[in-house]
């Protein structure tokens with residue numbers, strides 16, 4: 001997804017959560033000093049079935065979805081669950097607030113990690129990003145991208161991972177370890193998960209693909225301004 005299509009959605013998210021875009025930009029600029037441009041051809045997702053593992057407890061019982069997929073992406077804490085199950089992800093997507101040590105060790109073993117900077121994780125960016133393998137980490141942002149800090153759309157680690165897989169040409173997306181009705185999460189996390197559901201709803205309409213994980217909870221995002229390349233109706 002290009003930034004022009006993402007920006008109106010980002011503005012809605014910022015308004016909803018009360019984030020300060022200036023802080024998101026400052027975080028992006030800190031990250032930009034710590035990462036190199038990334039060669040995305042390394043991630044050969046084109047035409048593949050890609051499973052994006054989410055952070056809910058349901059992941060343990062859905063590991064076969066990962067085993068059956070051509071490629072796997074671990075959203076944040078899912079990386080540790082996958083590691084315990086002996087499944088090495090092809091990509092980790094994280095804002096460094098959960099199990100950063102797992103992401104660091106996977107990066108050092110050659111697994112690319114998308115490290116996200118936002119206004120509320122600058123200390124983690126400063127602490128952890130320098131410890132990744134420089135060739136197996138790249139930077140992402142939710143504001144305007146730079147040459148070495150990318151924005152493919154998405155907000156939470158999981159839906160951001162799905163947008164990245166979409167950008168890389170994935171044929172089919174699967175979502176083990178996702179539970180939008182998880183009673184164990186905080187109210188802030190539940191709020192973020194509602195946005196994740198909306199954004200996956202946008203993505204499935206845009207891809208003309210049904211994501212069964214959204215059955216029964218397809219929320220309207222009609223109040224998000226639209227453009228021709230991004231239909232969220």
Ligand SMILES: Nc1ncnc2c1ncn2[C@@H]1O[C@H](COP(=O)(O)OP(=O)(O)OP(=O)(O)O)[C@@H](O)[C@H]1O
Pocket residue numbers: 053054055056057075076077078095097098155156157158159177178179180181182185192193196
């Ligand atoms: N019930 C759930 N609890 C947590 N995450 C979920 C759940 N269902 C789906 N997800 C997706 O899995 C991703 C990884 O979850 P996890 O709790 O490990 O990470 P997180 O670092 O807290 O997420 P974020 O930083 O995006 O808020 C989330 O970003 C979200 O997109």
Ligand SMILES: Nc1nc2c(c(=O)[nH]1)N=C(CO)CN2
Pocket residue numbers: 019020024095118119120142155156157192
């Ligand atoms: N500014 C800001 N941006 C975010 C935040 C957050 O807490 N603050 N959390 C995210 C996913 O958890 C993604 N983006």
Ligand SMILES: [Mg+2]
Pocket residue numbers: 076094095096097098157
């Ligand atoms: Mg996170």
